[in-house]
Amino acid sequence: MSYSSSTSSYSDDTDTPSISRSAQRNSLVYKRLSTLPGKNLKKALTDIKDGKLGTPNTTAHFKEDIRDRSNPANTHVVMLDKEHCSFDGVFWIDSEQQLERTFSIIRKEHVISFDLEGVEMGKQGEVALVQVALMNGTVFLFDVLTLGQRVFAAGLKDILESNTFLKVVHDCRRDSEILYHRHQVSLNHVFDLQVAHALLQKKREGNVPIRRYGLQELTHMYIPKHASQRAVDIKYQVRDIFKEGNTEVWRQRPLSKLMIDYSALDVIVLHPIYNSIAPHLQSPFDKRYLRKHFSEQLTYFKDSIKPLYSRNLI
Template sequence: MASSNHPPSHRTHVPLPSDSGGNPFDDEAPPVPIHIVTNASQLPAEFLNPSPEKQLVVGFDCEGVDLCRNGTLCIMQLAFQDAIYLVDAIEGGEVLINACKPALESSYIKKVIHDCKRDSEALYFQFGIKLNNVMDTQIAYSLLEEQEGRTRLPDDNISFVGLLADPRYCGISYQEKEEVRLLLRQDPKFWKYRPLSELMVRAAADDVRFLLYIYHMMMKKLNERSLWHLAVRGALYCRCFCINDNNYADWPSIPPIPDNVMVEGDAPEEEILSILDVPQGKMGRVIGRKGVSILSIKESCNAEIHFGGAKGPPDKVFILGPVRQVRKAAAMLRGRMMD
């Protein structure tokens, strides 16, 4: 692996599954370096030059100021088994992030991330990057819950802190996340300051250093059908807020239904993303008083419904899921607009 010209001053632990049955969260394990990257030459060559001969799985996340199309992406975190790289978009600028574009768009590098929607939006609108081949742990968690027979309530999406606390995956407390959230509320420009403070480095690394372990734990449990849903929903999550004029024609194609899950009489339905325009002044009717209307629609349809909200776009509704359920939700939403 490539690294910075200077010995890293920051280190942390990256827990990995152990064949010996040892505790992967044992801090006695050798720590790995945290590299603060301001030049592409500091990144691993196999990351910068994706290859089918050297396929990678990396933990991935982004930090920024109001992370979305109109915000500022400040740091991009990459977790490898032997190092963590904090790609500094403030110091390295567009040249550095664009050097990462082939990897972020590559089907040879799997990016393990928790809830990729806004990260993907920021990458697309700020740098023209179409995030591809993600393993979204929020989606995977929901699929595993369904696979194990648990019913998920609308909008019951696991937070990253909640995922880390689940003993099936990590079983650890991430109290520092709350400290960072408090700082962000007090100063939304927290991630823009340089040089990076010890807290910033530690918090950025903590957001990715557990992802490879969680990935391995989840992949052991997911069945073939769930794996297809994971790939499809990950692709749809990446597209979700990245509206363009060509209906995503220049994006990677959605994974087709594989033959090994095409069971007669129980084949999964194709999943899609549908975007509805909401006329001015109608969003309140769609959502309803205290969210009653939209909750009713979500409970009636097996589809995810997302709003642009304050980060935008504020006049659109995004619906993801099986074709028939998406169409049902869209029809109900249009009905609310006409009330």
């Protein structure tokens, strides 16, 4: 199908002879089609062939805001309200109906943050929740206890194993282990902030032993105090629960507001920390060093038994 030059030179000037509404609509839709990935493009072209050009079914593919309730694609994916989560943009995913739309949004990203929570960690542990956050602050909490292996088969495994999506993490050793042994997922292409901070500190302070820093410490270092303090306060509340050895709290459904806040924060804070650290680690040496140590983090527990907290990281 071809277009005349008058279509490409269309102006909003009302004094100019107007093009038909149909031609304007077709031009707009085709421009948008050029930005779509293959799967959505194929669906949209099928709609055009069937005479559905410009209908809500077609234009839904162009709206990428998962919070947009006018988009039919978002019917089953609803943001948690303030009664269930203190933060905006957090979505609880516990049904197969929600997975296709959720993964279609995630797949448009280049950098995501990732974490998981388990009833028990280790080779015989049990994953209860997987958290993924986007750069725009949207957070998806995948209820693995409810969905089981289906959530990995539907797309989460591909995302976690992919070289396309950079996964920002903090100390991914146990996460990598439990994913591999319990769900046959080989976590890949990560940016581990624990390692990255250690390298940055070593560059600044010289050849001194660098210990492993916890996420709470990095939150204090890299996030403005007014925001970091709120995150740390929630961490302390949950720490009191964990002190009693109550990891069974992750089995509770519905999960309490405090635990949802805690889970969401674990991935929300990773993006600003990454944005603070990554620009300072761009030399060829830095990149080689990080690749080597990220790989070591991913394989640390997979095939051996090691102490979780070695004295020094580098």
